[in-house]
Amino acid sequence: MSAGTTSQGFAAGFGESPEVAIDDVPVRGILPDWLEGSLLRNGPGSFQVGERRYRHWFDGLAMLHRFTVSSGRVSYQNRFLETEAYRAARDEGRIAFPEFATDPCRSLFARAMAVFDPQPTDSAKVNIAKVAEKFLALAETPIQVEFDPVTLKTVGVTGWDTSNFGRMTTVHPQLDDARGEAINLVTRFNASSQYVFRHLDTATPGATPTTLARRRVGEPGYIHSFGMSERYLVLAEFPLVVNPVSLLLWLKPYIENFRWKPERGTKFHIFDRQTGAHVKTVTSPAFFAFHHVNAYDDGDDVVVDLVGYDDASVIEAFYLHRLEEPDARIPPGTLRRFRLPLRGGGKTVTGEQISPTPIELPSLDYARMNTRPDHRYVYGVSLGDEPGFYDRLVKIDNVSRTTTTWRAEACYPGEGVFVGRPGREAEDDGVVLSVVLDAAAETSFLLVLDAASFTETARAELPHAVLHGYHGQFYGEVRPT
Ligand code: CO
Numbered sequence: 001m002s003a004g005t006t007s008q009g010f011a012a013g014f015g016e017s018p019e020v021a022i023d024d025v026p027v028r029g030i031l032p033d034w035l036e037g038s039l040l041r042n043g044p045g046s047f048q049v050g051e052r053r054y055r056h057w058f059d060g061l062a063m064l065h066r067f068t069v070s071s072g073r074v075s076y077q078n079r080f081l082e083t084e085a086y087r088a089a090r091d092e093g094r095i096a097f098p099e100f101a102t103d104p105c106r107s108l109f110a111r112a113m114a115v116f117d118p119q120p121t122d123s124a125k126v127n128i129a130k131v132a133e134k135f136l137a138l139a140e141t142p143i144q145v146e147f148d149p150v151t152l153k154t155v156g157v158t159g160w161d162t163s164n165f166g167r168m169t170t171v172h173p174q175l176d177d178a179r180g181e182a183i184n185l186v187t188r189f190n191a192s193s194q195y196v197f198r199h200l201d202t203a204t205p206g207a208t209p210t211t212l213a214r215r216r217v218g219e220p221g222y223i224h225s226f227g228m229s230e231r232y233l234v235l236a237e238f239p240l241v242v243n244p245v246s247l248l249l250w251l252k253p254y255i256e257n258f259r260w261k262p263e264r265g266t267k268f269h270i271f272d273r274q275t276g277a278h279v280k281t282v283t284s285p286a287f288f289a290f291h292h293v294n295a296y297d298d299g300d301d302v303v304v305d306l307v308g309y310d311d312a313s314v315i316e317a318f319y320l321h322r323l324e325e326p327d328a329r330i331p332p333g334t335l336r337r338f339r340l341p342l343r344g345g346g347k348t349v350t351g352e353q354i355s356p357t358p359i360e361l362p363s364l365d366y367a368r369m370n371t372r373p374d375h376r377y378v379y380g381v382s383l384g385d386e387p388g389f390y391d392r393l394v395k396i397d398n399v400s401r402t403t404t405t406w407r408a409e410a411c412y413p414g415e416g417v418f419v420g421r422p423g424r425e426a427e428d429d430g431v432v433l434s435v436v437l438d439a440a441a442e443t444s445f446l447l448v449l450d451a452a453s454f455t456e457t458a459r460a461e462l463p464h465a466v467l468h469g470y471h472g473q474f475y476g477e478v479r480p481t
Pocket residue numbers: 171172224290291470471
């Protein structure tokens with residue numbers, strides 16, 4: 001173990017990854033014969049640059065991973081995203097761009113100049129999306145990096161907005177292939193800040209994003225995702241907010257400029273998805289969330305499911321020095337449901353907890369169930385009562401409100417990605433794929449769970465550890481020849 005890592009079992013997931021390609025990964029168990037395609041994942045490939053170490057789980061250099069399942073075999077490749085941030089790290093051993101909670105070493109002069117020449121990181125490490133036939137590595141800065149889904153080589157950059165200056169976006173665009181649209185939220189930080197929903201016509205080749213909706217905001221919140229029903233867009237604005245002018249001075253790492261102001265409550269701004277018109281803003285008691293799960297229309301209400309926290313302390317819990325403490329505890333997020341009244345004068349909403357089971361990195365059968373009121377199953381990583389990191393996968397049934405769990409000794413699974421069996425009728429007829437760190441062996445494996453029974457059917461075992469990642473997607477059409 002390198003200096004700075006911990007005696008905690010999951011520490012191998014916060015080190016460094018080699019770049020490798022493996023044609024035939026050993027498989028234990030039986031892969032479903034219908035499972036064909038590639039799981040593409042994004043996340044940190046290294047927390048170490050020269051003598052410096054990144055400070056937070058959400059920092060690090062972007063690395064893409066491809067697990068291809070074909071004819072009952074598994075191949076694997078990973079590759080650092082070839083960005084300016086990566087080249088500066090590789091060639092000069094320096095952290096050149098500000099990340100979520102780590103800033104470059106800069107002189108005071110350079111800090112002052114950064115106000116006029118901000119350099120958002122291009123280390124797009126958080127998610128993957130296929131937008132208008134392009135495979136994109138997604139960042140919270142507006143720089144989105146296009147890559148080849150087979151070779152994982154970087155192709156170029158694109159973006160959600162007209163400028164990168166003082167702007168942030170989410171890594172969870174809402175995609176509606178049937179309507180041919182992709183929608184994302186951009187926050188424009190300046191003296192008169194705005195939330196802007198950007199809309200891309202994905203059915204028209206060469207189309208560029210346009211503004212669908214906007215709303216002025218004095219102190220913008222940290223927003224990681226948003227909700228979308230058939231008719232509405234829902235921006236949940238948590239009271240983790242920033243003075244935009246102080247943010248643009250950039251005297252501290254990005255997220256450390258934000259302040260928790262629970263007296264503001266959490267505001268749900270609701271917009272008409274078709275016209276972009278602001279419909280209503282309602283307020284609930286303060287809570288925080290990274291991830292929306294689903295939203296749907298129900299009569300005169302919009303119902304929003306998300307993974308909520310009582311406050312934003314979960315962000316602090318993800319600093320590496322905090323995770324390394326022997327008694328480190330991650331505050332548990334839980335699946336919560338909010339019913340937002342669109343008619344009548346009521347402006348206060350309350351939520352209910354669907355399940356007390358801790359859950360994070362929530363996922364669902366997005367292509368089929370997003371925006372639908374009959375959506376039932378939510379998959380995610382979870383925690384026990386003891387200190388440590390996410391060490392199990394859960395499936396929460398939001399109808400029966402029961403939880404099914406998968407876990408194995410000293411194993412730390414990442415996000416579970418649902419892949420439906422072609423021709424399925426039952427919502428959970430398919431598999432859940434997860435990259436799991438085996439802390440005892442300091443290696444990782446691709447876990448294949450039967451989604452209905454939530455039991456293991458197979459695993460493909462890599463000879464090295466994959467660092468704790470964030471998000472990924474499965475694409476049936478990505479099959480190297
Ligand atoms: Co996310």
